[in-house]
Amino acid sequence: MRIRSTTVLGIRHNGEIALGADGQATMDKHVAKSNVRKVRKLHDGKVVTGFAGSTADAFMLLDKFEEKLSGYNGQLRRAAIELAKEWRKDQYLRKLEAMMVVADKDELLIIAGTGDVLEPDSDVAAIGSGAMYAQAAALALKKHAPHLTARQMVEDALHIAADICIYTNHNLMIEQPS
Numbered sequence: 001m002r003i004r005s006t007t008v009l010g011i012r013h014n015g016e017i018a019l020g021a022d023g024q025a026t027m028d029k030h031v032a033k034s035n036v037r038k039v040r041k042l043h044d045g046k047v048v049t050g051f052a053g054s055t056a057d058a059f060m061l062l063d064k065f066e067e068k069l070s071g072y073n074g075q076l077r078r079a080a081i082e083l084a085k086e087w088r089k090d091q092y093l094r095k096l097e098a099m100m101v102v103a104d105k106d107e108l109l110i111i112a113g114t115g116d117v118l119e120p121d122s123d124v125a126a127i128g129s130g131a132m133y134a135q136a137a138a139l140a141l142k143k144h145a146p147h148l149t150a151r152q153m154v155e156d157a158l159h160i161a162a163d164i165c166i167y168t169n170h171n172l173m174i175e176q177p178s
Contacts, residue, residue, distance in 0.1 A: 005167035006038060007130030008050035009158055010101045010108045011138055011150045012123035016176065017103045018150040019048045020158055022130070023171030025055070035171050043069045045178040046104055047076060052128035053098030061087070061098055065111075076104045080117045088115035099127045105177045130165035134158055151176060 005026040010019040021038035024031060039050045040062060047069060051058035064086065068079035080102055087093045093113075100111045103125075110118040110125050118125075122142065126135035137157035141148060148156070154174050162168045 006052040006128035007134050007158060007161050007165065007168040008038060008052050008101050008127045009131075009134040009138060009154050009161075010048075010050065010103050010120075010125040011142070011153050011157075012103075012108045013142060013148075013150040013153060014146075016150045017048075017105060017108055018154040018174055018176050019050050019101060019103050019108075020151075020154040020172055020174035021050045021128075022158055022162055022168045023173065024167060024169040026167050031169075034169055037173060039173045039175050041175055041177075042066050043074050046074060048103050048175045048177050050101045050127070051098055052100075052131075054096070057096035058098040058100070060093075060096060061100060061111075064093070065100065065102065074104070076102060076107050077109065077117070080109050080111050084111055084115050084117045087111075087113050101125045101127055103177055128168075130161040130168035133161035133164045133168070137161060 008021040023035040025033040025036045068082045072078040124138045134157045137160035141153045162170045
């Protein structure tokens with residue numbers, strides 16, 4: 001049985017960044033857990049990360065990413081690139097099935113096992129089963145409700161995704177880098 005689900009959304013808006021995720025993990029056709037914590041703060045709270053994919057794989061990548069952050073003195077982009085390179089080259093890491101959204105107070109990036117480090121268009125990063133729903137909602141909010149904060153946009157967009165996507169729930173966790 002495959003565990004699936006997750007919607008992770010990061011938004012940069014009006015000089016702030018927020019990153020959030022729902023709490024659902026689905027096994028086959030059933031909700032296995034409704035309050036999974038998919039968002040973490042790293043590097044003394046200066047970096048926030050969200051993951052989608054296999055939980056064990058995601059935690060392995062979080063550990064590796066934290067090592068890279070420490071090794072490169074908190075330089076988010078450099079740590080992300082070095083993780084992506086290692087992820088792509090290493091025979092064991094290459095088999096990991098996960099993606100990450102990472103952010104500090106200035107940057108928002110998506111890291112994928114294909115070796116990609118992407119700075120998303122329109123300052124909206126979304127991964128996971130409900131990613132396209134959350135991204136569409138976030139883009140609409142950025143365009144039509146610019147008075148909202150990044151945190152409010154993440155919350156509203158994830159709730160919209162949860163209303164549409166059966167693999168996304170309303171148990172949200174939202175973090176912002178310090």
